[in-house]
Amino acid sequence: MMDLLGSILNSMEKPPTVGNQESRRKAREQAAKIKQLQEDEKRKKAEFRKYMEKEVSDFIRDGAQQKKKYDPMGKIERTILHDVAEVAGVTSFSLGEDEESRYVMLFKKEFAPSDEELEAYRKGEEWNPQVAEQRRRLKEQAALEDAADSQSERVKACPNSNYRDKYSHLIGTSAAKDAAHALEANSTYGYVPVANKRDTRSIEEALNEIRVKKRQKRGDHAGEGTGSS
Template sequence: MRMRIPSPRMILNIVLPVVIIQSKMADLLGSILSSMEKPPTVGDKESRRKAREQAARMKKMQEDEKKKKAEFRKRMEKEVSEFIQDTKQQKRKYNPMGKIERSILHDVAEVAGLASFSFGEDEESRYVMIFKKEFAPSDDELEAYRKGEEWDPQKAEYRRRLKEQAALEEETTGKTQKRAASPSSNYRDKYSHLIGTSSAKDAAHTLEANQAYGMVPVANKRDTRSIEQAMNEIRAKKRQKTGDEDTGAGSTSTS
């Protein structure tokens, strides 16, 4: 029997579909494997563990901080209540504390109807003072605390009286005495461009009377004669004048 050998075309038609099917199955398997989650490595497990531990520590710290704030507020409420009930105390000074503690104390004092103030320049040295409303501090007292000084009511009252006395004396002096009026400007400086600086000053010191115009010293104008002497001189001048007129008239008639 004679064996029939398949032609190349027949072989290609048989092999080609098989290759195509295998290629598609390989692509499908690759996509399935890529979509699957890879197992975590040892490094990833350690990082996740550290993250969980840090989150737990942060949560515990927040809870502890919240607990401390609650305990501090409860203690401040107790101290403020005792301060209000103590009739001998008018104010209370606390030791330096942090910003959060100061804010809690201010809130407690406000709720209790007290006045509270913070003093101190540096953040580490700032402290709180609380006052009962009926003993609220004055501006002078607050200024003393801001300067870091102790408040002494007797010294403050003494300084206040001195200020009032000084103000009263100044007011009295201003009413009894008038200030001397003074020109706002010097006329020589104002008109120096017209009369000059040196010429005006020299003229003021060298001005003299001109004798050609009949000006005589004041001392020469004084009359030292008595009234009788003055009248006799006037009569003598009149007689002399009358005699001169008579003499003139006689000489005219003779000629």
């Protein structure tokens, strides 16, 4: 019986030492701090969101405001503000070159910024529509001048006239005659003019004409012989 009880007691977990108890206490305190920090962060996010919801709502109701610029804020705060703006139907942009200077600007839908305006904000400049219009006109003028210069260079590179124009007084008459001759040939007899054909008689007519000429020739020779005797 004593042996059985001894074995049971030996198999039971030994009570923690003083060092182990201290480590567990510190672990519990650290876990409690982490949980508290998470709860505080969650509460702060909720409060910031509520604050931004009111800010965006006031911005929408203010008819004199077309846009609103906020001071630089952290990434989490910017994310919350973007989400609130999207839900409210407001356009938002994060601007600024580095993380420390990043800020958010809100725009009402009907006053959404142009690419030129956003580019000015990204460069840290104030948006001035009059200055932007002057810049746009200068760019257009420069583009027109470049196009005119390119056109002028192309005109200089091309000859003013070709050899046909230059020597038209020499080749024009010959070309005109050739064209007239071809036109006459086509109109009179298909392809070849009748006047240019060597013989328009049939073969039989040609043979008959040759026979007649031979008879006439023989008759002439006979008359000459009789006269001489």
